[in-house]
Amino acid sequence: MTTETRMPERPRVGRRRRTAHRRLLLGLLVLMLVLPNALAWSVKDAFAGDLTDLSLEDLMAIEITTLSRKSQRTTDTAAAVFVITPEDIRRSGATNIPEALRMVPGLQVARISADQWAISSRGFNGFFSNKLLVLVDGRSVYNTIYAGVFWNIQDTVLEDIARIEVIRGPGASLWGANAVNGVINIVTKPAGDTQGALVSATGDTEGGLIGAARYGGAWGDSAHYRAYVKHVDRDGITNSTGEDNDEGWNVGRGGGRLDWQPSSQDSLTLLGDYFDSESKFVVSMPYNYRFYSEHRGHNLLGRWQRTFSPSSDLILQTYYSLSEMSLDIYSERVETFDLDFQHRFGLGRRQEIIWGLGWRQSESLLKGSIIFHFDPAQRTDQLYSLFAQDEIALWPERVSLIMGSKFEKNDYTGWETQPTARLRWTPGENHTLWAAVSRAVRTPTRLEWDATLTQISLIYLDGVYTIQANKQFTSEKLLAYEAGYRFHPKAGIGLDAALFYNAYDDLRIFDLGPSDGITANGMRGNTYGGELAVDWYPKAWWRLQAACSHLVMNLTDTYANDVISRFTEGQNPANQFSLRSNMDFAHGLELDLWLRYMDELADPNQTLEGYWNLDARIGWRASAHWSFDLVGQNLLDDMQMEFPQEFAGMESAQVERGVYFRVTFRF
Numbered sequence: 001m002t003t004e005t006r007m008p009e010r011p012r013v014g015r016r017r018r019t020a021h022r023r024l025l026l027g028l029l030v031l032m033l034v035l036p037n038a039l040a041w042s043v044k045d046a047f048a049g050d051l052t053d054l055s056l057e058d059l060m061a062i063e064i065t066t067l068s069r070k071s072q073r074t075t076d077t078a079a080a081v082f083v084i085t086p087e088d089i090r091r092s093g094a095t096n097i098p099e100a101l102r103m104v105p106g107l108q109v110a111r112i113s114a115d116q117w118a119i120s121s122r123g124f125n126g127f128f129s130n131k132l133l134v135l136v137d138g139r140s141v142y143n144t145i146y147a148g149v150f151w152n153i154q155d156t157v158l159e160d161i162a163r164i165e166v167i168r169g170p171g172a173s174l175w176g177a178n179a180v181n182g183v184i185n186i187v188t189k190p191a192g193d194t195q196g197a198l199v200s201a202t203g204d205t206e207g208g209l210i211g212a213a214r215y216g217g218a219w220g221d222s223a224h225y226r227a228y229v230k231h232v233d234r235d236g237i238t239n240s241t242g243e244d245n246d247e248g249w250n251v252g253r254g255g256g257r258l259d260w261q262p263s264s265q266d267s268l269t270l271l272g273d274y275f276d277s278e279s280k281f282v283v284s285m286p287y288n289y290r291f292y293s294e295h296r297g298h299n300l301l302g303r304w305q306r307t308f309s310p311s312s313d314l315i316l317q318t319y320y321s322l323s324e325m326s327l328d329i330y331s332e333r334v335e336t337f338d339l340d341f342q343h344r345f346g347l348g349r350r351q352e353i354i355w356g357l358g359w360r361q362s363e364s365l366l367k368g369s370i371i372f373h374f375d376p377a378q379r380t381d382q383l384y385s386l387f388a389q390d391e392i393a394l395w396p397e398r399v400s401l402i403m404g405s406k407f408e409k410n411d412y413t414g415w416e417t418q419p420t421a422r423l424r425w426t427p428g429e430n431h432t433l434w435a436a437v438s439r440a441v442r443t444p445t446r447l448e449w450d451a452t453l454t455q456i457s458l459i460y461l462d463g464v465y466t467i468q469a470n471k472q473f474t475s476e477k478l479l480a481y482e483a484g485y486r487f488h489p490k491a492g493i494g495l496d497a498a499l500f501y502n503a504y505d506d507l508r509i510f511d512l513g514p515s516d517g518i519t520a521n522g523m524r525g526n527t528y529g530g531e532l533a534v535d536w537y538p539k540a541w542w543r544l545q546a547a548c549s550h551l552v553m554n555l556t557d558t559y560a561n562d563v564i565s566r567f568t569e570g571q572n573p574a575n576q577f578s579l580r581s582n583m584d585f586a587h588g589l590e591l592d593l594w595l596r597y598m599d600e601l602a603d604p605n606q607t608l609e610g611y612w613n614l615d616a617r618i619g620w621r622a623s624a625h626w627s628f629d630l631v632g633q634n635l636l637d638d639m640q641m642e643f644p645q646e647f648a649g650m651e652s653a654q655v656e657r658g659v660y661f662r663v664t665f666r667f
Contacts, residue, residue: 047349049212066135066165067187067404068389069174069354075488078402078422078434080106080498081530084164086189091582093617093631094158095202095210095660096232097186098151100595103580105531105547106498107182108572110598110643113653114234115152115249115279118643121168121182122500122526123553123572125631126646130442131180131476133171137271138340139301139319142178144362144381145332145378153275153295155253157212157228159198159664162189168481168531169500172418172440173404176358176385178476180440181502188271191216191224197667204660224598227256236281237653247653251277267305274298297323309513311346329369337361348392350393354404358385364446371454374446374467384409400424413475429528432486441442441475448473448508448519458510466516473519479503492537501528509557509564523565525555545580549570563604570603571644573610589622598642606644612636629662 062083063071074081082104094100098117100629102109108125110118117137120129128148164186173181194216202210209232216226229252255273262268276296299321307313317340324333342356360383366374389404406417420438427433453467484498490543506521530552536544551574555565577597584590594615601608614635620628634640639654646652 001067013159014651033144051275059538062163064165065187066167066171067174067181068391069356074422074488075432078400078424078436080168080352080482080484080496080500082106082166082168082496082533084166086159086163087159089164090157090163091590091619092594093592093615093629095163096158097154100158100164101166101184102548103578103594104166104168105533105576105578106529106551107166110235111653111655112643112646113238113281114247115251115277117151118166118571118646119149119151120531120572121166122502123551124181124568125571125643130178130445131182131478133175133179133183135175135183135185137301138185138303138317139321140338145334145364145366145446147178147442147447150295152249152250152279153173153231153277153297155230155251156186156255156273157190157198157200157214157230159200160188160194160214160226162187162193168498169436169482170418170438170440173406173420173438174387174389175270175388175441176383176406176408176418177410177416177441180442180476183553185366188191188257190269191226191257192218194226195224198395198664200662200664202660202662205658206235206237206656208232208660210662217356221257222262223260225256225258227254229254235293237656247279247281249277249279251275264338265307269303270301272298272300288366291328293325293327295325296319296324307640308345311352312344314341314343316341328370331367332367335358335363341501347390350396352391353388354391355388356386357512358387358423360385366446366450368451371456373452373454376450379446380449383411398426410443412449416441416443416475430487430489432488433484434486435483436481438478438480440478440480442478443475444473458512465510465512467510467512468518473508474506476507476521477505494535496533497530498532499528499530502526504555506545507555507557511558516524520558523555523557523568525553525565527551527553541579541584543582545578545582547576547578549576550574567603567605569600571646573599573601575599575610588627590617590619590621592617592619597667601645606640608644611640613640625666627664627666629664630659631662632657632659634658 001620060411062074064074064081064083064368065071067077067079067081074083084100088103089100092100092103098109099117101107101119107121108120110125116127118127118129119641121132124131130147134149136154141149143150162182163408167183169182171179177185194214195218196213199213202374212228214226214228214231216224218224231252233250234248236537253275258270260268279293281291284549299319301319303315305313305315319338321336325331326395333621338360340356342354344354345504347353352486362381365378367377368374368597385408386404387404387406392401392402402422405417408416418440420436422430422434422436424434448469449471455464456467457464481501482498487495503526505524507523508521509522510517511520511522529549531549533547538544551572553569553572555568556562559566576599581593597612598610600610615631615633616635617629618632622628634657636653637657639656641652643652
């Protein structure tokens with residue numbers, strides 16, 4: 001994308017003394033590489049850490065289910081896959097799921113406020129990132145009113161997470177619309193793996209508190225259960241001037257899981273959660289006004305799986321969810337009913353078929369105000385789906401072709417077809433190459449079809465506008481090309497690389513006149529780039545994990561100077577880098593360092609300079625029952641704004657340096 005008009009110089013946020021900063025970074029890198037050898041004496045005779053419990057070969061062979069709706073090793077996948085393990089979460093010092101997602105190459109993760117996050121895959125980041133599908137144990141948490149995810153209510157006891165599966169690139173051929181740029185599936189542990197009790201308490205220097213308790217038990221030999229409660233209380237973080245913005249957030253939640261295996265062929269799972277969240281935030285329009293938000297809801301999921309043979313099974317899953325949210329100017333109540341069936345079987349000696357049917361009903365009641373109005377206020381949407389996928393062994397254990405598609409009928413655009421073709425080649429035991437071409441769509445929402453916004457100020461244009469709904473708004477479309485290489489030897493090192501080229505059409509803009517506008521399909525363009533992840537064990541007690549990504553966005557829209565597309569591009573960093581070091585020492589001591597780099601964000605209104613940051617964790621497993629963690633986060637700056645202002649009157653906050661202490665008791 002090129003423009004001829006020169007924009008006035010943008011304000012720059014985050015300027016610092018670069019020379020001193022670079023010296024500090026050089027010192028940290030030297031420390032991460034030299035310190036383990038300097039302390040090697042402490043582990044030679046008394047090493048008792050966890051790094052040897054799971055070899056690199058085991059890590060590379062972790063099984064996932066998100067990509068193909070079946071269990072398969074990560075080394076056998078024909079996609080850009082990254083798996084966050086329980087050990088990754090524990091050693092990272094993350095206190096919530098968004099913080100853990102920072103380790104994934106190709107994901108853009110930025111904190112906006114005390115409880116708001118911007119998270120996307122391969123571009124198009126924002127508070128409502130509408131091209132990323134998020135699942136929790138196979139249950140979609142994608143908000144169909146606005147197209148996005150409320151990350152502040154996606155939580156659980158972190159010790160109960162079995163893995164977080166992240167697919168970068170389209171997953172629409174199996175998961176349907178909105179799995180455009182990626183799929184995240186948060187998979188919790190079976191109840192049988194969480195027996196006994198766990199209690200943890202966390203307090204930080206900013207006044208934040210986290211408390212969690214969980215208990216797991218058994219009924220006989222075939223049924224296991226667990227129940228948990230968790231509470232999070234966070235104060236607001238500072239604004240761009242360094243002042244307290246008087247915001248805050250707290251959420252309480254509870255839930256449980258039951259796993260029952262009545263026979264060797266059958267397994268039943270029941271999961272449920274309840275949450276109640278309150279927050280306050282300040283909006284200036286142009287005067288300051290403090291909004292109070294309440295968000296509560298619950299969900300219940302049931303799943304039955306029957307296994308006929310290692311290559312044949314069926315799964316029937318259903319869930320119900322209720323979400324209620326209220327603001328001063330708006331309230332919503334959304335009920336969702338979902339039913340999903342899938343069947344997998346072998347066809348001959350070289351083919352494996354998986355197919356399925358789905359139905360979803362969403363009932364929404366939205367009450368607005370003079371500035372935010374939905375017509376109709378109440379609506380029931382139906383979604384019907386059918387998918388099929390065939391994996392063909394063209395050359396057994398060497399070359400496989402995977403072809404499939406999902407067919408969906410929605411109430412906005414009718415039938416949508418989202419096919420994929422993937423080729424996997426394993427030339428040797430330790431090497432995998434793959435390539436894929438896929439089509440995906442992001443379907444319209446009630447915001448685009450039913451909402452009228454009055455007296456709205458847009459961050460990228462001067463003036464106040466009324467934006468009308470548009471029932472001619474159609475699906476956003478993607479044609480994606482991907483390729484990758486995976487190296488997974490047994491010698492303590494692994495590598496995973498991916499390249500992509502995405503072509504988009506009919507992207508959303510606001511087509512504005514002098515004082516009003518309409519939602520329209522007015523932007524198109526392409527993005528391309530790559531991601532690299534390296535996992536290395538220099539010593540049995542020392543693990544290094546490096547990741548980097550590069551992203552280029554070229555978008556054009558119907559406005560002079562492409563102002564909307566430039567704003568969209570400017571919310572995504574071109575380059576990201578991450579280096580994690582995990583070291584185990586004697587007597588249950590652990591030292592973990594996490595160095596990160598985020599490139600600058602530069603939209604037409606504001607530039608946030610690129611920055612480095614560091615998290616450090618000292619852990620002590622005092623006994624089989626007690627463990628302690630001391631974690632420093634964002635240690636290289638007093639405070640750092642991670643995301644530019646996205647909405648007029650709602651300024652992004654600055655994330656401060658902080659330290660927290662956590663104690664965990666298991667019995």
